Amino acid sequence: MIQQFRRFCAGLIVSLSAFGGFAGAAENADLLLSGPLFPAIETFHLENGMQVGVVPDARATFVTHMVWYRVGAADEASGKSGIAHFLEHLLFKGTEKFPGNAIDRTVKAVGGNHNAFTSHDYTGYFQKVTREHLPLMMEIEADRMMNVDFNAADVDVERQVVLEERARGIETSPRAQLSAAMDLALFKNHPYRRPIIGWRNEIESLNVDEIREFYERFYTPANAILIVAGNVTLDEVKSLAGKVYAPLQNRAPAYQPERPQEPDELRMRQVITVRDPKITNESITITFRVPSFRTGLPGENEAIDMLSEILSGTTRSRIYRDMVIDRQIATSAGAYAGSGARDDTTFALYATPKGEVTLEEMEKELFAAIDRIARDGVTSDELDRARKRLFANAIYAQDSASGLANILGRTLIVGNRLEDIRSWPDRLRAITPAQIQAVAAKFFDPDKAVIGLLRRPIDFETASLKKDPA
Structure with a gap:
């Protein structure tokens, strides 16, 4: 799932305005926001460098579990556009502990839902489940971070899925074609000029070794952020994350994007x-x-x-x-x-x-x-x-x-x-x-x-x- 966050919403600062439709409460808003915003949110780091954010909400009936990676379409090598989004697709094809479509079956079996997203700046995976299934979701994402087994057959099958998605999303949409052309004009040097889904000819040429190398470089604890929100406490998340994510070893250093800028x-x-x-x-x-x-x-x-x-x-x-x-x-x-x-x-x-x-x-x-x-x-x-x-x-x-x-x-x-x-x-x-x-x-x-x-x-x-x- 591609999300053009750069264009249509924006991290915190603009995403707060994206919750629109609540102007009726505006008259008292300044008074109600007299203190810091979202005071219950806390963050901490595990020993392996993985950052963790906790959003406690005792009213929530579900828990949202998210793992974000500091890599997106803007971090792809020249000639390899679309690899970040392609990898997102392949991470639903199974791991050592959850082979084939076991991830999908496992999440649905406990009444949850899950998905993923790719932007220019990041890739993320999430599940929404009742709180007793949070440890299982952590187990799934920890395994997906470290133990995906890529093979050429899965790559070829998923390549066709991605190309069909591109055809539906860009190649048959005049508005999407215009948007892609405008990005090329607005960003002549910066990689935001490339479509998140990639160029068709480059998607067609990606191979399993290139995808595995990308995965091993960027999917590592020090390059990831865990977010847990819902009916949980900070201590609960610290304990669970310490058991499931903290033992994971880094196979690459944390990535600090250094992208060419616009002259x-x-x-x-x-x-x-x-x-x-x-x-x-x-x-x-x-x-x-x-x-x-x-x-x-x-x-x-x-x-x-x-x-x-x-x-x-x-x-x-x-x-x-x-x-x-x-x-x-x-x-x-x-x-x-x-x-x-x-x-x-x-x-x-x-x-x-x-x-x-x-x-x-x-x-x-x-x-x-x-x-x-x-x-x-x-x-x-x-x-x-x-x-x-x-x-x-x-x-x-x-x-x-x-x-x-x-x-x-x-x-x-x-x-x-x-x-x-x-x-x-x-x-x-x-x-x-x-x-x-x-x-x-x-x-x-x-x-x-x-x-x-x-x-x-x-x-x-x-x-x-x-x-x-x-």
């Missing part, structure tokens, strides 16, 4: 158009490269998230209210920021025009929305409402143990700290209108944007008649 001189305006008969509603997406929480200066990432919320957080936010409700020139419009990535990430504006409005007119409107903030700033009232909405989302996030497990995992795995979660409310309180105006002016240069257009095919006969009615 500023390659940032330039580009327009990419995809035409397809399947497109019924034409649309525009404009992307910019912006800093993540890890790569930005203090306050920049928080200001970018607040900018996104002011532009597009609710139907009353600037872009949607102006273009969809008031002037009715678009059927949809908004913005999103992906600030939870390890490296520089993406900010996007998007719109679908209404009636006879053209994509060129939509482009002007979206750039104008950003330019107005860069020129005139935002009001204190806009900033206050956006902050309260984000705080309300964070309050409601605490009602889901599995949701908190995801927040904690996505935060820690890219190199951020538990303290970064706890200090998030104070950092948002410190953001000023001037900081939002500053990031709008600094990062949203139209001459450095990548513009993606989804269009219907050209009717060449009609176009020719219009040019030459005779």
Whole structure:
């Protein structure tokens, strides 16, 4: 299962805003978040370097057990795209203790569910079971970390599954094709330019030895994070993890990603158009490269998230209210920021025009929305409402143990700290209108944007008649 976390959500800091739909609680949110965020969460390390995060929630009827690995599609060698996601598939083919489809049968036999995900920055595996089956889930993941037996037959079978997934997800989807082309334009040097699932020709050439080498390099305790959330205590998890995970020996050192970064001189305006008969509603997406929480200066990432919320957080936010409700020139419009990535990430504006409005007119409107903030700033009232909405989302996030497990995992795995979660409310309180105006002016240069257009095919006969009615 591929999750484009870099684009559509983001580690803690933006994932808190992804719990949307709870703006009704916004008025009291600042008061309710007067202390540190998620105070019950604790982390510790085992002797082999494996980090552990515990999210106690006595109300939960299930326990979420997750193992995250500090490796994703951005860490693949040149020419080996797709290997991280391919390996994720193969880890469901069995281990020494759980051969064949025994993992699937075992989890389902105890009434649980399980799955996995791959992003540019990490790979993760999880189960959701009742608490008495937590030791068994740990046993499964410990064995999967160390004892997968790869063979060429399984690789060939799963290769076809991955290629079919790619065909469904990218090759037959105009929107996905446009997204992949825009990533290539926005990231000319950084490996975020590659699709997580990989390029077809490189998937076809991956072999069992390359996959085994990748597994043995990155799947090791010091490169993993265990998250347990639900009706458990810190002492219980320490005891279980000490018995199951602590004895595992590292076969490789912890991985510290060192990826090629983007040279500023390659940032330039580009327009990419995809035409397809399947497109019924034409649309525009404009992307910019912006800093993540890890790569930005203090306050920049928080200001970018607040900018996104002011532009597009609710139907009353600037872009949607102006273009969809008031002037009715678009059927949809908004913005999103992906600030939870390890490296520089993406900010996007998007719109679908209404009636006879053209994509060129939509482009002007979206750039104008950003330019107005860069020129005139935002009001204190806009900033206050956006902050309260984000705080309300964070309050409601605490009602889901599995949701908190995801927040904690996505935060820690890219190199951020538990303290970064706890200090998030104070950092948002410190953001000023001037900081939002500053990031709008600094990062949203139209001459450095990548513009993606989804269009219907050209009717060449009609176009020719219009040019030459005779």
